[in-house]
Every structure is written in C-alpha cells, then in structure tokens.
Amino acid sequence: MFKFIAFCFAIFLIDYYGYQFIKTTFDNRWTKITYVLSSVIILGLTFYTYTFGRQNLSIPTSNIFTGIFVLVYVTKLTFALVFFIDDIFRIFKAVFNFFTNNSDEKSFHIPSRRKFTKQLALGLAAIPFSSLLYGIIKGKYNFKVLNYTLYFEDLPEAFDGYQLTQISDIHSGSFDNKEKIEYAIDLINQQKSDAILFTGDMVNLSADEMLPWKSTFKKLQAKDGIFSVLGNHDYGDYVKWNSPQEKVQNLENLKQIQKEMGFQLLLNENRFIERNDQRIAMVGVENWGNGFIQKGDLNKASENIAASDFKILLSHDPTHWQEKVISDSNHYHLTLSGHTHGMQMGIEIPGFIKWSPIKWRYKYWAGIYKEKGQYLNVNRGFGFLAYPGRVGVWPEITVINLKKGSKPS
Numbered sequence: 001m002f003k004f005i006a007f008c009f010a011i012f013l014i015d016y017y018g019y020q021f022i023k024t025t026f027d028n029r030w031t032k033i034t035y036v037l038s039s040v041i042i043l044g045l046t047f048y049t050y051t052f053g054r055q056n057l058s059i060p061t062s063n064i065f066t067g068i069f070v071l072v073y074v075t076k077l078t079f080a081l082v083f084f085i086d087d088i089f090r091i092f093k094a095v096f097n098f099f100t101n102n103s104d105e106k107s108f109h110i111p112s113r114r115k116f117t118k119q120l121a122l123g124l125a126a127i128p129f130s131s132l133l134y135g136i137i138k139g140k141y142n143f144k145v146l147n148y149t150l151y152f153e154d155l156p157e158a159f160d161g162y163q164l165t166q167i168s169d170i171h172s173g174s175f176d177n178k179e180k181i182e183y184a185i186d187l188i189n190q191q192k193s194d195a196i197l198f199t200g201d202m203v204n205l206s207a208d209e210m211l212p213w214k215s216t217f218k219k220l221q222a223k224d225g226i227f228s229v230l231g232n233h234d235y236g237d238y239v240k241w242n243s244p245q246e247k248v249q250n251l252e253n254l255k256q257i258q259k260e261m262g263f264q265l266l267l268n269e270n271r272f273i274e275r276n277d278q279r280i281a282m283v284g285v286e287n288w289g290n291g292f293i294q295k296g297d298l299n300k301a302s303e304n305i306a307a308s309d310f311k312i313l314l315s316h317d318p319t320h321w322q323e324k325v326i327s328d329s330n331h332y333h334l335t336l337s338g339h340t341h342g343m344q345m346g347i348e349i350p351g352f353i354k355w356s357p358i359k360w361r362y363k364y365w366a367g368i369y370k371e372k373g374q375y376l377n378v379n380r381g382f383g384f385l386a387y388p389g390r391v392g393v394w395p396e397i398t399v400i401n402l403k404k405g406s407k408p409s
Contacts, residue, residue: 135389168338200231
C-alpha cells in the first residue's frame with residue numbers, strides 16, 4: 001500500500017509541474033483542458049491495463065498503453081525536475097530578498113518563472129521523448145551481436161575455441177513483427193556456434209503465446225544442440241487460472257513446445273557434451289530469484305558431475321549466481337543468466353560508460369562479471385516486456401568463445 005501511495009503522490013507531483021509548464025507557456029484554456037483530459041485518459045488506461053486489463057487485453061495492446069504512459073510521464077518528469085529546481089531557486093531568492101530588504105514595507109514575493117526555464121524544460125524534455133519514441137519504433141528490434149572471449153586454465157583441450165550463443169527473455173507474446181524476428185533467428189544461425197543456450201522467459205503469461213512463433217524458432221541450428229531453462233514468466237504465475245490443473249497443464253504445454261522446437265529443457269538436470277574422450281557439462285536449474293519463484297536446485301542439477309568437470313550453468317536470474325552459485329562447493333566456471341533486460345533503457349558506450357536505472361535493483365545486470373574465479377554473463381534479453389521498446393540497451397545475441405589458458409596481457 002505504501003508503494004502505491006508513493007507512486008500516486010509522485011504522479012501527482014509530475015502532473016502538477018506538467019500543468020505548470022502548460023499554464024505558464026501557453027496560458028490557453030483549451031490547452032489546459034486538453035492537458036487535464038489527456039492525463040486522466042492515460043492514467044485511466046494504465047490503471048485498467050494493470051488491473052482488469054490483464055485478462056481482457058491482448059499483450060501488444062497492453063504494451064502500447066504502457067508505452068504511451070512511459071513516453072508521456074518520463075517526458076513530464078523532465079518538466080517537473082526543471083521546474084522543481086527552479087522553484088527552489090525562486091523561493092531562496094524570495095527569502096533572501098525579504099531578509100535583505102531594509103525598507104519599512106517588507107513583502108514576501110516569489111519571482112515569476114523566467115522564459116529561459118521554460119525553454120530549457122522544453123529542450124531537455126525533447127531528449128527522453130524522442131529517445132523513447134525511437135525505442136518503440138526501432139529500438140526494440142535493433143538486435144546486436146556481442147562477442148566475448150573467456151579464458152580458462154582447466155578447459156578441456158578438445159573444447160579450446162568452443163563457441164556458445166546465448167539468448168534470453170524471448171517474451172514471445174510481445175512480438176508484433178514477424179520479419180524482424182526471422183531476421184534475428186537468421187542472425188543467430190549466422191554465428192555458427194557449437195551450442196545455443198536459452199536462459200528463460202519464453203513467454204509473458206501463457207504457453208499459447210509461443211504457438212505463432214514455434215516454426216520460426218524451430219529454425220535455430222547448432223551442432224551440439226539447443227539447451228534451455230525456465231524463467232519466472234514461464235510458470236504462469238502472472239495469470240488468473242480457472243483451476244490449479246489448468247496452470248499445471250500450461251507449463252506442460254510450454255515444455256512440449258520447447259521439445260517440438262528442438263530445445264533440450266534442463267529442469268534441475270544436466271547434459272554432457274563430449275569430444276575426443278573429453279567432456280563439458282551443461283547444467284540447467286529451474287528459476288531461482290531473489291523476490292521471485294525459487295525452484296532451482298543446484299545439487300540436483302549437478303548430480304553425476306565430477307568436481308573436475310568443466311561446468312556451464314544456465315540460471316535465469318543473476319541473483320541466483322550472486323547469492324548461491326559463487327559460494328557453492330561446486331565450481332561453476334561460467335553461468336549464463338538474463339531476467340533484467342537491462343531495464344530496456346540506459347546508456348552504454350563500450351569502454352566508457354554502462355549505466356541503467358536497473359543497477360539500483362541488480363548488482364549484476366548486463367554483460368560479463370567475474371567473482372572468485374567464476375564468470376557470469378547477464379544477457380540483456382531478446383524481446384521486451386511492458387514498455388514496447390528499447391533505448392540504449394538493445395536486444396542482445398551473446399556469442400562467447402571459450403579458450404584454454406590465461407588471458408593475454
């Protein structure tokens with residue numbers, strides 16, 4: 001309840017300052033009325049989307065409503081921040097003038113808002129507005145192939161140069177462009193990796209979302225196979241089912257869809273890949289996340305694996321690696337995760353800056369990390385959820401090349 005009240009208060013402040021911008025910039029009755037009505041409509045649609053709309057709206061439609069809310073209110077937030085800071089200076093100036101005025105007739109007068117402030121607010125607001133709009137129109141399908149080379153002293157000789165392609169967070173229910181998805185599938189196959197690894201969240205709500213895309217993802221090819229795990233969205237926890245049996249059947253349907261696409265779903269289990277009498281272990285756990293479903297069982301997933309085996313772990317949520325994996329008695333050389341989406345917005349300039357608001361929630365949120373001699377890659381996600389776009393944090397296809405030895409200096 002507290003979070004909801006805080007959210008409503010924040011929206012009130014944003015709208016208040018947005019109205020101040022309209023009032024002081026245009027000072028037209030119909031402009032004010034349009035502003036108020038549009039705010040009421042957008043907030044109403046957003047409220048409906050996340051209450052009754054979950055059962056009544058298609059996912060692309062609910063994504064559109066969410067996108068409109070994000071586009072409009074992030075833009076308004078810019079106005080609010082500029083005007084709020086300006087108010088602090090205006091009040092400070094009024095107080096200063098009041099106490100330094102030596103005349104007999106003192107009056108507390110807040111200076112009017114400067115024209116420069118209005119122009120600054122308008123100019124700054126254009127940045128998030130245009131960026132978020134681009135993210136909706138183009139960014140959500142702006143697929144990027146990210147290449148990494150990781151070195152391991154104990155990698156079996158036969159697997160020196162072994163290549164993995166990781167994808168994560170497909171969220172198929174959000175897709176609205178078959179041509180773009182087919183392009184991405186071709187892009188994955190062009191990498192010609194030895195194995196393809198999918199780290200969960202194939203759907204948003206139910207298994208049926210994947211049916212229109214089954215034939216497309218069936219085209220994925222890798223000589224040693226395609227391995228997958230479940231993410232928090234795959235269990236059907238965000239849908240009101242008619243019965244517990246219906247929810248169970250939904251998960252069984254998703255498992256069957258993955259099988260028909262050629263995905264080897266690892267449910268707290270493992271598979272060995274062998275070459276020249278040497279092997280590496282592909283280990284997959286069910287979802288385990290801080291604040292989410294926790295069905296992952298490392299011990300069960302690692303049965304029949306020797307301590308000396310080279311291990312690649314698929315675990316959807318990076319908090320699992322943070323809280324369980326790196327301190328486990330088994331040494332998991334490489335863990336592959338997703339889940340965060342990099343919040344689908346941020347600023348990334350390789351070698352200079354990597355930032356997203358998601359870092360306030362997740363310590364490990366995108367890219368390669370290393371702790372205690374173990375690596376983690378957090379994939380930024382293939383699809384999108386809620387906000388139907390991406391800004392600065394693009395949909396990712398990760399290619400990891402495994403090399404034996406130490407990293408060249």
